[in-house]
Amino acid sequence: MTFSFGNRKQRDILLQAVFLAVILTMLLIAVMTTRRNLEIQGLSVGWSFLNYATGSSIVFSLIDYDLDSSFARALLVGFINTLFLGTISVSLAVLLGTVIGTARLSSHKLVKSIAGVYVQIFRNIPLILQAFFWYAIFVNFPSPRQAIAVQGGFFISNRGIFFPMFNIEAWYLLAAIALFIIGSVISVTVARRTGRGSSLVGILISLALACIIGYAGRLADTPLFDMPQPKGLRFLGGGTMTPELGSAIVAIALFGASYVAEIVRAGFLSIPAGLIEAAHALGLGNWHIFWRIRLPLMIRRILPTMTNQIIWLMKATTIGIAIGFPDYFGVVANSINHSGQTISLIFLLIIGFWAINMTISFTMNAINRALALPGHKK
Amino acid sequence: MRNALKLALALLSLSAAVPPAAMAAPGDTLKAVQARGALNCTSSDGNFEGFAEVDAQGNWHGLDIDYCRAVATAIFGSDDKLKLIPISWAQRFPSLQSGEIDLVIKASGWLFSRDTELGLQFSMPYFIGVTTFMAHKDLAAKSLADLAGGTVCVAGGTSTEKLVSDYIKEKKYEVKVVTFEKNTEATAAYFANRCDAYAEWGPIVAATRATSGDPESHDILSDALALEGEAIVMRQGDDNWVDIANWVIAAQRIAEENGVTSKNIDEMKANPPNTVVGKLLGVTPGIGTRLGLKDDWAYNVIKKVGNSEEMYNRNFGTESRYKLPRALNSLWNKGGVFYAPVLD
Numbered sequence: 001m002t003f004s005f006g007n008r009k010q011r012d013i014l015l016q017a018v019f020l021a022v023i024l025t026m027l028l029i030a031v032m033t034t035r036r037n038l039e040i041q042g043l044s045v046g047w048s049f050l051n052y053a054t055g056s057s058i059v060f061s062l063i064d065y066d067l068d069s070s071f072a073r074a075l076l077v078g079f080i081n082t083l084f085l086g087t088i089s090v091s092l093a094v095l096l097g098t099v100i101g102t103a104r105l106s107s108h109k110l111v112k113s114i115a116g117v118y119v120q121i122f123r124n125i126p127l128i129l130q131a132f133f134w135y136a137i138f139v140n141f142p143s144p145r146q147a148i149a150v151q152g153g154f155f156i157s158n159r160g161i162f163f164p165m166f167n168i169e170a171w172y173l174l175a176a177i178a179l180f181i182i183g184s185v186i187s188v189t190v191a192r193r194t195g196r197g198s199s200l201v202g203i204l205i206s207l208a209l210a211c212i213i214g215y216a217g218r219l220a221d222t223p224l225f226d227m228p229q230p231k232g233l234r235f236l237g238g239g240t241m242t243p244e245l246g247s248a249i250v251a252i253a254l255f256g257a258s259y260v261a262e263i264v265r266a267g268f269l270s271i272p273a274g275l276i277e278a279a280h281a282l283g284l285g286n287w288h289i290f291w292r293i294r295l296p297l298m299i300r301r302i303l304p305t306m307t308n309q310i311i312w313l314m315k316a317t318t319i320g321i322a323i324g325f326p327d328y329f330g331v332v333a334n335s336i337n338h339s340g341q342t343i344s345l346i347f348l349l350i351i352g353f354w355a356i357n358m359t360i361s362f363t364m365n366a367i368n369r370a371l372a373l374p375g376h377k378k
Numbered sequence: 379m380r381n382a383l384k385l386a387l388a389l390l391s392l393s394a395a396v397p398p399a400a401m402a403a404p405g406d407t408l409k410a411v412q413a414r415g416a417l418n419c420t421s422s423d424g425n426f427e428g429f430a431e432v433d434a435q436g437n438w439h440g441l442d443i444d445y446c447r448a449v450a451t452a453i454f455g456s457d458d459k460l461k462l463i464p465i466s467w468a469q470r471f472p473s474l475q476s477g478e479i480d481l482v483i484k485a486s487g488w489l490f491s492r493d494t495e496l497g498l499q500f501s502m503p504y505f506i507g508v509t510t511f512m513a514h515k516d517l518a519a520k521s522l523a524d525l526a527g528g529t530v531c532v533a534g535g536t537s538t539e540k541l542v543s544d545y546i547k548e549k550k551y552e553v554k555v556v557t558f559e560k561n562t563e564a565t566a567a568y569f570a571n572r573c574d575a576y577a578e579w580g581p582i583v584a585a586t587r588a589t590s591g592d593p594e595s596h597d598i599l600s601d602a603l604a605l606e607g608e609a610i611v612m613r614q615g616d617d618n619w620v621d622i623a624n625w626v627i628a629a630q631r632i633a634e635e636n637g638v639t640s641k642n643i644d645e646m647k648a649n650p651p652n653t654v655v656g657k658l659l660g661v662t663p664g665i666g667t668r669l670g671l672k673d674d675w676a677y678n679v680i681k682k683v684g685n686s687e688e689m690y691n692r693n694f695g696t697e698s699r700y701k702l703p704r705a706l707n708s709l710w711n712k713g714g715v716f717y718a719p720v721l722d
Contacts (some may be wrong), residue, residue, distance in 0.1 A: 049495075055540040059529075067543050139572040158571055159529065233517070233574055234527035243572060244556070324558045324567065325684040330534075335558065337468045337535025340496040 007210035017183040034343070045188035048257055049339045050075075056338060058326045062170075071335055078331025079352055085248055085327055086356070092253035093313060094306075097260020104265045111182045115261065122258035128319055135323040140245035144234055153227045155235060161246060162228035174216020180210040244325035248317070256313045263309060268294060300371055307364040311357045328352055407612070407619040408670050409577045411453060411480055413474045418479045419469060420448035421462035424436035424562040426692050427585035428702075429485045438462055441693040445483045445504065445610065448626050452675040453610075456682065458554060466560070468535055471496055474613060481623060482611040485579070487537040492611070499614045501623040503607025506706055506715065509541050511599040512568075512583045513575040521600045522551055529554045532562040542577045575599070579606065585700045605706075622669050624719075629665075629676040631718035632658055634709060635684035640684045654721055665721070686716070 005011055038045050050072040058065055061077045063086060103115035122130070139158045142148060147157035153164040166173060187202020218224075228238030271294060279289045320327035326334075330348045336342050391396075399462075411417050418665055421438050422430040432439040443462065465497035472481045473694050475497065486492075490499045511530065513519045522545075530546075532539045546553050547687030558564040565586055568576035571719045576583065580602075587596050610623040633639070636655050638646050643659070650656035657665055660673035668672065683689065686709070708714025 055543060056534070056557070057539075057543040057546075059554055067547050136570070139567060139570040177499045232527045233525060236527075272379070321559050322563070324556050324563070326557070330559075333468060334534045337492075338540070340471055340492065342472050361672055 009243055037335055038343070045341065045343055047344060049341050049344070051288065051341070054335065054338060056334060058331065059324070060245060060326055071339060074137075074331050074335060075328070075352075078326055079326040080319050081320075081326055081331075082237045082328035082352075085245065085252075085320065085325065086317045089249045089317070090256065090310055090313045092249070093256025094260055094310070096257035098264050099266070100257055101261035101264025104211045105259060105268050109197055117256045119212060119261050122254050122280035123262070127251060127255045128192060128322060131247060134247035134250045135243065138247045141243075146232065147230065147235075152261070153238065155223070155228055155230070157235075158243065159234065160240045160242040162235040162238050162240055164225045164227050166214065167219045167224060168214050169219065171219040172213055176210040176214040176217075179213060180206045182206075183209065242325075244320070244323050246319050247323055248325045248327075251319065252313060252316055254336045256309070256316070259309055259313075260306070262306050263302050266305075267298035270301050271297050298374065300368075303364060303371070307361055307368075310364070312362055313355055314360060315353060407480055407616045408453070408622065415454075416459050416461045417446070417450040417453060418461050418463055419449065420473075420479055420482050420484045421446075421464045422484065423464050423466040424560050426485060426561060427582055427589065428698065428700060429582075439693070441505065441689060442483045442485060444683055445626070446695065447612075448630070448689075449481065449483075449623065451679045451682050452622065452626050452671060455672070455674070455678050466625040467533070471565045471611070472496065474611060475496070480612075481619070485608050486604040487613050489537060489610045489675060497614045499612045501612070501620060502609035502627060503609045504627050505608045507580040507582075507607055508605050509538055509577060509603035509610075510580045510583045511577045511601055512587055512596050513599055514571065515595045515597050517574055519574075519597065519599060521551070522546070522553060522575065525574050526552045529556055529572070530575045530577050531556050531558065531564040531568040531573035532577045533558055533564045536579055537606060541606075545601070545603050546686050568641075581694060581700075581702060584702050585694070588700050588702075617703050618670060622671070625669060625676075626679060628721070629658060629679060629687075630684070630689065631709060631716060632668050632684040632721055633676075633712070634678045634687045635718065638680060640681055643677065643681050652698060657721055 003010055003014070047319070051070050053068045054074045055067055056074075057067060058074060058077050060081060062080050063077060065073060065077050100115045100118055104112050106112045141156050141158040144155075144157045144159050147155040147162075149155055165224050168176075183206025184199075184203045187206065187317040188199040191199035191202065226237045226239075228235040228240075275293060275297070278288060279293050284292070306307065316352070317327055318329040321330035321333055332345050336345045339345070404697045413700050421431075421432075421443065425439070426432045426442075428439060428440055430441040432438050446460055446462065447457040450457045453459075463473070463479055465479065465484070467484075470484050470486065471492070474482050485505075488503060492498050493500060497555065511522055513525065513528075514594075517524050517525065517528075530542060530553055532542055532555060539555070539557055546555065553575075556564075557568065558567060561578065561582075564578075565576060567573055569590065577584070578586070583598060587593050587598065590596065608718055610627075612619050612623060632654065636652065636658070638658070639653060646655055647661060650661050652663070656662045659677045660666065660675075663673050664675055666675050669675075684692065689703075690704055690707060691697045695704055696702050704714065706711075706714050707716065708715045
């Protein structure tokens with residue numbers, strides 16, 4: 001088999017090979033140049049620093065961490081914090097955004113204009129400014145000694161919001177919550193797919209199972225609820241939402257919701273009017289049309305755009321550094337400062353966010369494929 | 379098709395010709411600075427009281443800035459060839475390594491990890507201080523022990539953060555540390571009462587308190603953490619450059635020891651009281667050539683920037699708004715710890 005330029009297929013393969021070779025060469029040269037320059041500067045680049053103690057504290061951590069923990073551990077703390085902040089704030093943004101997007105199409109004048117004003121305000125102010133604004137509000141609550149007591153053992157102060165917490169080991173609590181959510185989702189899907197059985201039964205079974213798990217993880221000899229008690233400069237017991245975490249969640253959720261709202265609105269508007277008219281002709285009520293036709297069609301239409309939006313919001317969690325919340329980016333920045341290992345740490349930063357966002361995009365695409373209407377699978 | 383191939387070849391040759399990043403080889407910093415006709419030195423991305431502050435006209439003041447001016451004056455005879463580059467705490471060492479700046483004069487502590495791992499070289503310290511805490515007066519705290527359950531605001535990524543964390547752990551205090559990206563944000567959070575205390579290097583705490591709206595409502599606590607010396611930081615492997623930094627610091631101290639000030643320097647030069655002053659001011663040749671500078675470099679530095687006492691008073695002492703006693707930062711014969719190497 002001889003190679004000829006006249007053969008289009010062979011020519012294309014050659015061109016692609018040449019292109020790939022050029023890209024790889026450039027990458028290789030970049031790596032070599034970097035290495036040479038680092039050697040000239042006497043910089044030690046490597047991964048050994050990951051085992052050294054950081055010597056710095058992290059104010060918010062979901063896993064055990066102290067001064068003698070290694071850099072690797074600190075990065076893990078930051079990574080978990082980013083996942084935690086991202087999961088909460090992005091979920092809130094999607095829920096709130098869906099409600100506001102729907103409200104923008106309401107026939108009710110007041111609801112419609114409120115939603116419109118909301119979107120215009122929150123979409124057009126930079127996220128960082130909104131974060132500073134909420135943080136300023138959170139730190140200007142009264143000090144713990146004059147904390148505002150709310151019904152049910154809640155206290156609001158400038159050191160955070162203190163709330164009652166189950167006396168259950170964290171992992172059991174997480175497992176119980178996860179089980180309840182997954183069980184409910186499965187029972188709803190099964191009930192809708194088969195058209196048999198009530199989803200309520202499944203939800204109740206999940207709830208019962210979750211309660212059993214929670215009960216198994218109870219701390220011995222304690223009441224079910226751990227109430228925060230004011231003591232000196234702080235509150236003992238209960239759970240705490242620090243001002244840094246609180247303002248980051250509020251800022252990202254409200255900001256993200258305004259973008260999600262517009263996507264949802266576009267999704268609703270893109271449904272062909274014929275479908276809705278057909279539903280009316282069948283004599284379905286407005287409520288039915290919304291839940292059974294408009295909402296499912298809207299969700300299918302906006303999934304790809306929504307994937308982008310969620311990934312984008314995940315990256316927006318990096319505003320944490322500006323208001324003192326130790327997210328992944330914040331911990332990496334601080335570690336760079338302490339260890340001087342800029343290149344290695346930036347690389348880990350990139351890998352971390354890439355992994356999070358690849359996971360999101362993979363999951364969303366799987367959902368997209370699962371939901372696609374027969375004949376529309378792409 | 380031909381064109382596509384040509385393009386590919388062009389790309390290949392282009393990528394092979396990418397020049398390595400421009401940076402001075404070790405030992406050449408002085409030559410590079412003289413050839414460039416400018417000294418690139420650090421300013422800040424926010425005020426660091428007494429060390430680097432920017433006024434309403436956009437002019438920089440402070441002890442660190444004065445040292446930048448002193449080095450520029452030693453090289454060029456005046457400070458108008460000094461280029462101040464605003465750089466954050468996190469950026470200072472990468473910027474130095476990449477050759478963007480010639481030296482870091484930015485309240486940078488001499489730490490083991492920096493000295494060994496990062497390819498850096500330190501001058502002798504030009505300022506020392508202990509880390510202290512300031513707390514809101516209404517807490518009536520005498521020391522950090524009285525703040526059980528409280529929080530401390532600090533700027534993250536600094537040696538202060540490490541010191542404070544170590545101290546709290548060692549004493550088993552139940553105090554939380556909240557870190558911020560910038561010192562400005564940490565102080566703002568403290569004044570907003572997000573934290574019970576604020577920790578920084580002593581002079582900074584005192585200066586922050588003195589210039590706050592109501593100094594009386596903040597107490598400096600009795601805790602004094604490890605003493606840290608701040609030094610000029612340079613790239614490793616350029617001994618001549620390190621010598622210049624060290625002797626700029628030394629020249630100002632020798633001037634102070636011998637009573638040479640920016641005001642009486644011309645009389646001193648006309649009529650040196652002793653041989654050391656004669657050598658210092660270039661009356662007897664030799665102080666410049668060994669460093670690759672002119673013999674009048676020390677004369678210019680003292681004439682235009684002042685001796686070590688004048689530098690301190692202008693930025694922290696009697697002539698500043700902080701009025702901090704010089705204490706440990708005095709020379710050895712005035713109750714401090716600083717001295718100059720021998721000028722022979």
